[in-house]
Amino acid sequence: MSHPYRTGTSTRSRPSRGYGRQRPRAAARPRTGGGPSGEFALPVTVTPALPPVDSFEALDMPAALKRTLAKQGLTTPSEIQAATLPNSLAGRDVLGRSRTGSGKTLAFGLALLAGLDGRAAEPRRPLAIVLAPTRELAQQVADSLEPYARSVGVRTATVVGGMPIYRQSRALRQGVHLVVATPGRLRDLMERGDCVLDRVESSVLDEADQMTDMGFMPQVTAILQEVPADGRRMLFSATLDRNVDTLVRRFLNDPVVHSVDLSEGAVSTMEHHVVHVSPTDKKDVATRIAAREGRVIMFLDTKRAVDRMAEHLLANGVLAAPLHGGRSQPQRTRTLDQFKRGDVTALIATNVAARGIHVDGLDLVV
Missing domain, CATH: 3.40.50.300 (P-loop containing nucleotide triphosphate hydrolases)
Incomplete structure (x- = not known):
């Protein structure tokens, strides 16, 4: 059968830059209602979203990122990239529901890297984190973003289990802008004092529903509680079950919501x-x-x-x-x-x- 398997408490303000904005986080989160098949419905975006773009050139981001996109043969954003990037580049929280393979790594990655362009990396204090449920996905995210990060001088570290922790500790102590991590290993490094999240400006949860299914909910919550409350949060998930809904309501502030390319659509294209x-x-x-x-x-x-x-x-x-x-x-x-x-x-x-x-x-x- 044919199967395209694609598979805190700080109140410190973020420095004013072209790719972010300062704003207090609202006390009340938009609530979701019951959806079909026991799944929670998507929340409603309260503040109108910026319109989608039809090319990467139309986005307000560093020229180096646009040149790297062109070198990779990418000129037209995918649907989720076109819808969310104008808003995440402006500093908005984002909730994206889409299946694996829809282009969400660049949907959040370009926004992260744009905000890190020209910044200094401090020892033990990254400015952005991406959480992924498995070592393989974390490594894949890091590999996908590597050429773009290099183009804007962003230092990254991949923090996962199954690898020597002392090497990861050393990288963090030397200073990185962006950490791509599995929750368990990141918590280990936080407890060792090798990673402090009090200056994180942007946090991403990739494949959030799988993280909750695999029992990472307490670790994810503990990590996000250490991140400054006025930062940008982006959550991407294939489904929204009760646990993901809890994360949305607790940590996202008036997110731009976009749903595309759901798994149900892919099922009809396969033979079973x-x-x-x-x-x-x-x-x-x-x-x-x-x-x-x-x-x-x-x-x-x-x-x-x-x-x-x-x-x-x-x-x-x-x-x-x-x-x-x-x-x-x-x-x-x-x-x-x-x-x-x-x-x-x-x-x-x-x-x-x-x-x-x-x-x-x-x-x-x-």
Whole structure:
């Protein structure tokens, strides 16, 4: 089947710059109402949003970012970029609901980098943070933003588990503008005193619903409570369940709301098959599916099941590799690179790979 798998309390004022604005945060948050399928409806934008743009050239951001976009072959923003960038560049909070692959990394990334252009990076005190639920997504965000950050002299650090914490501590002590992090490792570094959030001006939650599903809600809340209350907050999520709704109401102030390219729309473009087999035949059927031409991702529910299936497939001549939270970050990164290159044709994974991983030309998901 064809499957395009794209996968504080401080009241310090922000310095007045062309890409931000100072404003007190409102005590009352816009509330949401009950939506279909048990999901909460999107809040209403109280202050009218700026109109969308039809080109990156029309945006008020540094020329270096526009040149880098052109070098990357990007001239026309995606729908969510066109709708949210004029507002985030002006300092507005943003709530974007869109599926993975809709272009939201640049939707928030360009606004962050524009505000950091020409700024000094202080030891231990970043000016912007991006929170992502998995190491892979955090690394993908950092890699996607790297050429743009370099063009405006912005120093970044990727802070995730599974990697030596002392290297991350050293980078933060040397001073970075932007931290891309998973919540758990960022909290570890905050507790060590290596990362202090009292000067953060912009905070982003990427794939917020997955973060709440994975149990990061207490850590995310604790992190956002350390960020100055007058900063800009951007939250991007594929769905708005009760936990995400709580974050919206608590931390976003009159956000610009945009919903695009929902997951329901993508479902109609795929072919779906259900195969009923006996328990004794299931592994043989899975092996035949994994051995087919093209690349396949197979999801299993536990790390042990993933390892067993990968070993079974390798023993049967399938170029398979496991991906789960029990493997080190270098192992996970190497496995993903091999899968993207085609050296591995069957990626056997837990839900660590369920969202946020961009793989072109994926043929099948099981």
